[in-house]
Each structure stands twice: as structure tokens, then as C-alpha cells.
Amino acid sequence: MLELLLISFVFWCYFLRYSCIAYMPTLFTY
16 A cells, blocks of 8 residues: 555656645655
């Protein structure tokens, strides 16, 4: 599950670099 989340995070970071910074705080809250 954690690996899937990481892959998804990298996916969005690659295509939507600005969204990567926006979702980063949300990722650490879980």
C-alpha cells in the first residue's frame, strides 16, 4: 500500500510538478 502511494506521488510529481508541492503536506499527515 505504501509503495503504491509512493509510486502515485512520483507520478504526479513528474507530470504536475506544482501539485507535488501542494500535496506534500497532505502526504505527511497520513
